[in-house]
Amino acid sequence: MKKITTIITFLFVILVQAQNFTGTWNTSFGEVKLIHEGPIVYGDYSSIGIIDAIQSGYTINGKFTNNGKVGEFYFKLASDNKSFTGEWRWQGETTNRGNWTGTLKSDAFPSLKMDKWSGQYEFKSYPNGFTKKLNLQQKGFNLEGKFEDGKSFTAKLDTDLKTVAYGSFYNGNTQYNLYKSYIKSENSENITVWYGEIGKVNTAEKTKFSVKFLKPMTVAEFKSLTGVSASLTTTYKTATGGLTTTSQGLSNPTSSIKTEKDYKGRYRVTLTHLKADIDTFFYDLDNPLTSNVDVFGTAGVRMYGKSTSSNVEIKAIGNKKPRLWDISSSDPVKLKQNSALNNEDSSNKNSESIYELIKVSDSNMYYNIDRIIEFDIKGDLANENLEVNVQMDVTQKLTGRPDYKFGWKQRSIKIKDIEFGKQYYLANKKDKDNWIAIGFKIEKN
Numbered sequence: 001m002k003k004i005t006t007i008i009t010f011l012f013v014i015l016v017q018a019q020n021f022t023g024t025w026n027t028s029f030g031e032v033k034l035i036h037e038g039p040i041v042y043g044d045y046s047s048i049g050i051i052d053a054i055q056s057g058y059t060i061n062g063k064f065t066n067n068g069k070v071g072e073f074y075f076k077l078a079s080d081n082k083s084f085t086g087e088w089r090w091q092g093e094t095t096n097r098g099n100w101t102g103t104l105k106s107d108a109f110p111s112l113k114m115d116k117w118s119g120q121y122e123f124k125s126y127p128n129g130f131t132k133k134l135n136l137q138q139k140g141f142n143l144e145g146k147f148e149d150g151k152s153f154t155a156k157l158d159t160d161l162k163t164v165a166y167g168s169f170y171n172g173n174t175q176y177n178l179y180k181s182y183i184k185s186e187n188s189e190n191i192t193v194w195y196g197e198i199g200k201v202n203t204a205e206k207t208k209f210s211v212k213f214l215k216p217m218t219v220a221e222f223k224s225l226t227g228v229s230a231s232l233t234t235t236y237k238t239a240t241g242g243l244t245t246t247s248q249g250l251s252n253p254t255s256s257i258k259t260e261k262d263y264k265g266r267y268r269v270t271l272t273h274l275k276a277d278i279d280t281f282f283y284d285l286d287n288p289l290t291s292n293v294d295v296f297g298t299a300g301v302r303m304y305g306k307s308t309s310s311n312v313e314i315k316a317i318g319n320k321k322p323r324l325w326d327i328s329s330s331d332p333v334k335l336k337q338n339s340a341l342n343n344e345d346s347s348n349k350n351s352e353s354i355y356e357l358i359k360v361s362d363s364n365m366y367y368n369i370d371r372i373i374e375f376d377i378k379g380d381l382a383n384e385n386l387e388v389n390v391q392m393d394v395t396q397k398l399t400g401r402p403d404y405k406f407g408w409k410q411r412s413i414k415i416k417d418i419e420f421g422k423q424y425y426l427a428n429k430k431d432k433d434n435w436i437a438i439g440f441k442i443e444k445n
Contacts, residue, residue, distance in 0.1 A: 019058050019077050024110050025084070027102035033110035035139075035219070038423075042140035044114040050161065052140025056275075056366060063091065063141075063159075070159045073100055081107075111218070116191050117143055117157070119216045125198060125209040130171055134211065137222045143167070151445070164196065168372075170445060173266065175201040175317070175374070178209075190216060202318035263382035263415065266317075266445045267375045269301045271324050271390075272423065276335055276365040276436040278396060278404075293365060294332035297394035297406075299325040299438050303375045304412070306385035314381065317374045322391075324371035332397045335365040369438070386415040390426045392438045406436050418442050 022036040030046035041053040045064045053062025053073075061074040075086040082104045087096040112118075115138040123134040134153060136145035143164070145153040155167025155178055167178030181196025192213040199206040278293050300323040303314040316322070327333055377386060389412040396404035409428040418424070420443050427437035 023107040024105045025102040026105045044112050050114045120214045122212045264378050268443045269373050270441045271369045271371045272439040273369050274367040278434050293335040294397040296327040296329045296332040299392040301373050302389045304387050305381040307380045314375050335367050384416050387412045394436050420444050
């Protein structure tokens with residue numbers, strides 16, 4: 001009986017993993033084109049805006065823009081991948097405005113028209129700065145790119161899609177923050193010139209920059225020009241109707257550390273998001289967009305090493321404090337509920353490994369964090385004893401009854417054992433049915 005249960009569970013997980021929104025959809029509010037990469041779904045909302053969403057199980061939950069106005073939505077995909085149901089509302093509202101349904105028109109990989117920031121650019125800082133090519137791809141509100149020397153570039157668009165809210169990149173070994181930037185010129189297809197200010201991290205010094213459009217780029221061209229091998233990128237297969245892996249292609253997802261020299265360099269640790277499965281009396285299965293769970297607490301990252309003399313805690317760049325996320329009980333954040341589905345392997349419910357980091361099952365609750373800390377490793381600390389330590393202490397805030405404390409949890413991972421760019425989790429369970437996890441990624445320049 002146990003073997004049959006395991007087989008059924010395995011088949012169910014395979015079916016869930018096959019769920020994919022990639023394609024062109026006829027919807028109750030016009031044509032929608034979507035690209036599905038790992039947990040990220042982005043694309044065109046008709047010819048008037050964009051889609052920016054996150055997947056959990058059969059459901060995506062996110063934002064859309066409509067001629068500058070921002071709304072929120074969720075879509076729940078049918079098991080045959082050919083239709084979805086959902087609801088929408090304007091951002092800031094608490095009541096849903098109505099249904100949003102769709103049927104699949106084509107599962108071919110779509111060509112997006114609203115990703116006007118995608119393309120190859122000439123990035124120039126001045127006076128007495130640098131000039132180099134930047135290959136850039138827009139994914140919803142996010143800009144991801146690489147310079148011609150291989151250095152990464154990340155930025156976030158404002159909801160008007162015409163302003164860069166903030167960003168970060170490296171020139172050589174120096175990290176720069178990109179401050180609010182503006183479009184100078186554009187046409188119907190591309191942003192042709194944009195400009196703003198940049199500054200070295202942890203300094204007050206600022207310089208100007210301008211970015212000039214050189215040529216358009218497809219998703220495939222972006223993967224090729226940024227040096228991502230075909231085996232590491234998200235690949236499209238007609239048979240599955242979409243993208244089949246979770247790699248997003250901007251960092252090497254496998255560790256290449258082999259010698260002491262390889263340990264030297266700059267490490268970036270990102271606390272990505274919270275995921276959870278928490279029982280609540282207030283969860284409305286028919287209206288997941290309006291059901292939330294309030295949580296507060298702290299989460300942080302430290303890095304440790306061992307020199308020839310002793311074990312040491314390594315200071316972050318700019319002496320940044322280890323506590324990256326700190327939310328008070330008086331101002332909790334909301335875990336958004338996407339779906340009633342929890343695709344946990346029921347045959348392993350009592351296994352600590354499900355909750356203890358590398359793999360956390362799909363859940364119906366999430367909250368984006370996106371906090372970064374960096375460390376420079378050199379000298380005799382560049383050895384196999386390097387490790388990253390992640391900690392969390394989270395509590396569910398309740399009304400009319402005691403708060404639900406998950407408590408403090410920490411775990412260390414050796415750099416030699418990790419895969420750069422891979423999504424990891426540190427999870428804490430109150431019991432087998434209630435757990436919360438913080439996601440993190442480690443990258444190396």
